[in-house]
Every structure is written in structure tokens, then in C-alpha cells.
Amino acid sequence: MSREISLAEVKKHNKANDLWVVIEDKVYDLTKFKQEHPGGEDSLISVAGRNGTREFLDVGHSQEAREIMKKFLIGNLAAADIKKKGAVGASPTADDNVNANANANATPKQCCILH
Ligand code: HEM
Numbered sequence: 001m002s003r004e005i006s007l008a009e010v011k012k013h014n015k016a017n018d019l020w021v022v023i024e025d026k027v028y029d030l031t032k033f034k035q036e037h038p039g040g041e042d043s044l045i046s047v048a049g050r051n052g053t054r055e056f057l058d059v060g061h062s063q064e065a066r067e068i069m070k071k072f073l074i075g076n077l078a079a080a081d082i083k084k085k086g087a088v089g090a091s092p093t094a095d096d097n098v099n100a101n102a103n104a105n106a107t108p109k110q111c112c113i114l115h
Helices: 007-011 041-045 053-059 063-072 079-085 094-106
Strands: 018-023 026-029 073-077
Touching: 007 018, 018 041, 018 053, 026 063, 063 073, 073 079
Parallel strands: none
Antiparallel strands: 018 026, 026 073
16 A cells, blocks of 8 residues: 555546545545445545545544545555645755765865955
8 A cells, every 4th residue: 555646646536436535645535435424425525636634634533434544545645745735844854964064074165265
């Protein structure tokens, strides 16, 4: 179950009879589940082909619901699409800093006599 699926791919499955949803960076095929969903078909159709994490969490789904959803997991949201979502306020990681320092040490100091 480690298939990577892009958001663009998820968007193609945005219909009642072809219904994929992203929840917490995982992709679910809920086409067959929608008739069984205690919250009704319409709620799932309303998030078809997109990220439904907020809607899913707003309901406060039970642990039982979380068990059921595992059966419909088809893959993980592609890393590139996860990053896009969380890009706000991004700061350099510790690794970036280590590399920056390493480079600073490795590179001879520039002469500023012309500036
Ligand atoms: C794989 C995904 C999902 C599964 C397995 C699932 C399962 C369930 C289950 C078992 C319940 C009964 C209450 C509970 O046990 O929490 C429920 C209720 C409900 N679900 Fe979902 N659900 C899923 C996704 C969603 C999404 C994406 C939405 C909204 C867009 C949604 C909206 C609702 C609503 C509105 C209820 C009714 C809550 C109530 O009656 O108070 N569900 N769901």
C-alpha cells in the first residue's frame, strides 16, 4: 500500500461512481463504501476528488470509522503535493543549516575590495 498518488490523479476520480478522497495525506477509494457510509453518500460525494481531511475531522469520526477506512486505502498522497500544502512559513531545516555552515567553511572568503 505504498503507492504514491498525485493530487492531479485524485482529481480525476471526482464522481459518485468513481470516488477518491484524500484524508490526512492518504488516498481512499470510497466508491464502494459510499452506500454503507453511516454519514450518507452525499457527504462523501461532496469531497470526491479532493482533500476531505477537514470535513472528516469536523465530524469527529470514531475509532471504528478509522478501522473501516483502512480497507479502502489505495495509496499515499505524493510527497510533492503534501509539501505544497504545508509550505507556508517554511524555514530551513537543521540539515540545511549544517550544509550552509559546511559550505561556508569550505569556500574561501570573498574579497570585497571592489565593493
Ligand atoms: C474512509 C472514510 C470514512 C469512513 C470509513 C467513515 C465512516 C463513518 C462512520 C463509521 C460513521 C458513524 C459514526 C462514527 O463511527 O464516527 C460516520 C459518520 C459520518 N460521516 Fe463518515 N466516514 C468517512 C469519511 C467521511 C467524510 C470524508 C465525511 C465528510 C465529508 C464524512 C461525514 C460523516 C458524517 C456527516 C457522519 C454522520 C455523523 C453523525 O451522524 O453525527 N465521513 N462515518
